Amino acid sequence: xxxxxxxxxxxxxxxxxxxxxxxxxxxxxxxxxxxxxxxxxxxxxxxxxxxxxxxxxxxxxxxxxxxxxxxxxxxxxxxxxxxxxxxxxxxxxxxxxxxxxxxxxxxxxxxxxxxxxxxxxxxxxxxxxxxxxxxxxxxxxxxxxxxxxxxxxxxxxxxxxxxxxxxxxxxxxxxxxxxxxxxxxxxxxxxxxxxxxxxxxxxxxxxxxx
Amino acid sequence: xxxxxxxxxxxxxxxxxxxxxxxxxxxxxxxxxxxxxxxxxxxxxxxxxxxxxxxxxxxxxxxxxxxxxxx
Numbered sequence: 001x002x003x004x005x006x007x008x009x010x011x012x013x014x015x016x017x018x019x020x021x022x023x024x025x026x027x028x029x030x031x032x033x034x035x036x037x038x039x040x041x042x043x044x045x046x047x048x049x050x051x052x053x054x055x056x057x058x059x060x061x062x063x064x065x066x067x068x069x070x071x072x073x074x075x076x077x078x079x080x081x082x083x084x085x086x087x088x089x090x091x092x093x094x095x096x097x098x099x100x101x102x103x104x105x106x107x108x109x110x111x112x113x114x115x116x117x118x119x120x121x122x123x124x125x126x127x128x129x130x131x132x133x134x135x136x137x138x139x140x141x142x143x144x145x146x147x148x149x150x151x152x153x154x155x156x157x158x159x160x161x162x163x164x165x166x167x168x169x170x171x172x173x174x175x176x177x178x179x180x181x182x183x184x185x186x187x188x189x190x191x192x193x194x195x196x197x198x199x200x201x202x203x204x205x206x207x208x209x210x
Numbered sequence: 211x212x213x214x215x216x217x218x219x220x221x222x223x224x225x226x227x228x229x230x231x232x233x234x235x236x237x238x239x240x241x242x243x244x245x246x247x248x249x250x251x252x253x254x255x256x257x258x259x260x261x262x263x264x265x266x267x268x269x270x271x272x273x274x275x276x277x278x279x280x281x
Contacts, residue, residue, distance in 0.1 A: 038277045045273065083238040087245075090277045091238045094270050125220050138217055168266045180230035183264055187223050194221040203218055 010085035017076060031072070034086070035065035035093045042097045049167070050101045051108045060104060064096035071096075098179075102169025109170075118143060118163055138202045145196040150189055157185040224263060228256035233267050241274045 006014070016027035039061035047053070052060060071092050079088050121139055146155055160166045161182070172182045197203045233240075233256075240257050243250035251258035261268050 038280070041280070042273045042277070045276070046269065082236075083242040084278075087238040087242050087274070087278050091234075091241075091274055094273045094277060095234065097273070098266060098270055125217055135217060142217075168264075178231065179266060183230050183267075187227065187229075187263075190221045191223040194218075194223065197221070203221075 006081045007084060010081065013085040013089075014076070014079070017073070028069070028073070031089065032065060032069050035068050035089070036062060038090055039065040039068075039093050039097055042094060043101070046097070046101060050105065051110055052101060052104045056104070056107075060097065060100045064093055064100050068093035068096045098169055099173075102167060103173040105167055105170035106174060109166075120165075121163060138197065141197060141200060141202055142193055145193045146189075149192060149196055154185055154189045154192070157182060158189045161186055222263070224259040226256045226259040227263055228260050230260070230264060230267050233257045233260040233264070234270065237267075237271060237274060241271065241278055244275060245278050 013027065013031070016023050017031070018024070019027070040058065043050075043052075043057045043061045043064075047057060050057075068089075072089050079085060082088075121142070122135065125135075125139075146158055150158060157171065160171050161168055168182050168186075169179055172179045175182070194203065236254060236257060240250050240254055240261075243253060261271050
C-alpha cells in the first residue's frame with residue numbers, strides 16, 4: 001500500500017522499522033515494550049482459564065512478545081494497510097499468547113475429579129441444575145449419538161472438548177494440529193448430533209442449521 | 211429460555227461460519243472496524259458468526275480489542 005494511504009501513525013511505524021541504525025533500534029524497542037505490556041495484560045486476563053500461574057505465566061507473556069516481535073519483523077512486507085499497523089502487530093502477540101497457553105496446559109493439567117465426566121455435561125451446556133430433568137432425555141440421546149454415530153476421531157475430539165472440558169488450543173497442541181482442524185471436527189459433530197436429534201423427534205425445525 | 215433451547219443453541223452450526231483460519235486472518239481488520247464503531251458484522255458476517263461460536267477465537271477477538279483500546 002502506498003505510504004500516503006496509511007494513517008500517520010502506521011506510516012511512521014513502517015518508516016522507523018524500515019530505517020537503519022538507531023532509528024530502527026528505537027522503534028523495535030518501543031514496539032517490543034508495547035508487545036510485552038499487551039502480552040502480560042492478556043495472560044492475566046486469561047489466568048482464570050489456564051492452569052499456568054505465577055512466574056510461569058509471566059514467562060509465557062515474555063516468550064509470546066519475543067516470538068511476536070520476530071514474526072512482525074519477518075512479515076513487515078505483508079502489512080497491506082487494511083488496519084492500523086499497531087492492530088496488525090498486536091494480533092501476532094495475542095495469537096502467540098493463545099498458542100503458548102494451549103501448549104503449557106499440559107505441563108500442569110487440572111486433575112479430573114471423577115472418571116465419568118459425562119455427568120457434568122449439563123454444566124458444559126450451561127443448563128440450570130434445577131431444570132436438568134427437563135433435558136435428561138435429550139442428554140441421553142446426545143450421548144447415544146456421540147457413542148454410535150460419530151466417527152472415532154469425532155468422538156475423541158468431542159469428548160475431550162465438550163465432555164472433559166479440555167481447552168481447544170490445548171487439544172490442538174496435543175494432537176499437533178491447527179485450532180481450525182479441531183474446530184471443524186466439533187462443528188461437524190454438532191451438526192451431526194443436531195440432525196440426529198431432529199430426526200428422532202427431540203428437536204423441532206429439523207432442516208434449520210442455524 | 212428452556213433447557214431444550216439451550217441445547218439447541220449449543221448445537222447450532224451456522225453455515226456462514228468461516229472457521230478459525232479465515233477469521234484470524236482478518237481479525238485485525240475486524241477489530242479496527244469494531245473499535246471505530248463501524249458495521250464489522252455486516253461487512254464480515256462469516257467472521258461474526260465464527261466469533262460467536264468459537265470460544266478461543268472469541269477470546270482472541272476480545273484480547274485484541276482490549277489491546278487496541280489500551281493503545
